[in-house]
Amino acid sequence: MSETDREVLQKVARSTAAAHREVVRARVLLAAAEGAGNRTIAADHGVSAMTVRAWRSAFATEGLKHWGKVKKGRGRKPSIPAETVAEIVRITTKETPKGETHWSSRSLAKELGVSHSTVHRVWTELGLKPHRVDTFKVSNDSAFDEKVIDIVGLYLNPPEQAVVLAMDEKSSVQALDRTQASLPMVPGRAGTMTHDYKRNGTTTLFAAVDVLTGKVIGQCLPKHRHEEFLKFLKTIDRKVPDDLDVHLIMDNYATHKHANVKAWLEKHPRFHFHFTPTSSSWLNQVERWFRDLTEKNLRRGIFRSVPELIDSIEEYIEANNENPKPYVWTATAESILDKVARARTSLNEQANQN
Structure with missing residues (x-):
């Protein structure tokens, strides 16, 4: 048995996706290569000695040439023409x-x-699913490549003596109360709540996720203007140790580029802004954290006032920071750029056909 054949058989033998018969066959051949006898192999792997001899004979004459192929005339015939x-x-x-x-x-x-x-x-x-449709949008940002390389570089190779924060605002978070009392979950029935609700005001959540530790700096403020953004920057400035630079990943919202914000940055040179490409919020890890917040806290929450809503959000942040779990970024900039290039090619071909 060559080393190449051995590597292939070892991979099949460890597989959890391959057909069970092929996994057993690979293990039988590996055992045979170690010098075990047919009867011993058969007893160890739950097959007959005749089957072991047949598999060994086929491997001796054909190797892995016809591995995994079903011989003509075997198996269930297709019932759909x-x-x-x-x-x-x-x-x-x-x-x-x-x-x-x-x-x-x-x-x-x-x-x-x-x-x-x-x-x-x-x-x-x-795998055809005509009842479903996935949403997407390919960014037309002229600096798309540069921004992707910059942000992915921060995720995969963060700078030393610095903290990298994925930051955004979740605006108009509603304090929703149900019109009737909800029923608790009991055996045989899910918990229930009314489909309609009462609006009791809104808040805006500013949040920054430390991409290395998973800890979150969060602050609820009444509006979504550059004044509130500056307040949040000052909060970050207080909470991050003075000897660390601060790299903030954020979107292109006008608030982030306001003249007063730029003036503040000039006075705080340890802060560095990194803007995601347009239509590319998926590059910002805080969006994943917002999704978790919505699913685990907001969607089924009952809030009779904005202060109740804020207390619930702050409790969620506190629990998150007691046991933080960072999101693991694995995609390289090259793989992202290749995927987007293929998407643009497909869109252009479709446009030409239309």
């Missing part, structure tokens, strides 16, 4: 029903004269 599959795919991806935006399995089944379960099987096997 290839022509039907091709037609289902073509119509699903190229056409739409009259007056509608997408097909359902029943409407397409009626169109083609097949059962809706047939359509559903083809969609499931090929």
Whole structure:
């Protein structure tokens, strides 16, 4: 057994995704390569000695040439003709029903004269989901490449003697109260709450996530202007040790570039702003933290006043900082730029076709 074959078989043997039969077969061949006898191997791996001999013989004559392939005539025959599959795919991806935006399995089944379960099987096997649509927007920022390289560099290789903060504002956070009392969860029934609510005011949450530790500096303020932004910068200035530079990742909101903010920065040279490209909020890790805050605290919260809302947010931040967990950034700038380049190419091709 060559080293290449051994590496392939070891990978299959450790796999949790490969077919069980292939995993067992790989382990049997590896055991055989170590000199174990057929009966011993069969007993250890739950197969017959005849099966072990057949696998060893096939490997001796063919190696891994036909590994994983099913011999002709074996296995379940496809029950859906290839022509039907091709037609289902073509119509699903190229056409739409009259007056509608997408097909359902029943409407397409009626169109083609097949059962809706047939359509559903083809969609499931090929990963077609006409009922779903993903949102996206490719940034047109002229400095997109430079900004991506800058921000990803801060995530993957942060500067020494500095703290990197992913910062943004969550504006107009509503203090919502339900119109009727909610019912608690009991065995056999989920907790309930009314679908309608009463608005009791709003607040704006300014938050900055330390990308290294996961700790959060947060402050709720009544509005979303440059005056409030300056207050938050002063809060960060007080909480970050004086011997550290502060690198802030943020979006291109006009408040962040106000003349008074620029004047403040000139007096505080340890602060450095890094702006994400336009339409690229996904580059800012604080957006992930905002999502968690919404899911775990705000969405099902009941707040009779703005102070109650603020107290709840501050409690969530305090709990976060007692056991912080940083988000692990793995994507390189090169991989992001390649992906965006492919998206732009696809968009241009689609525009040319239209």
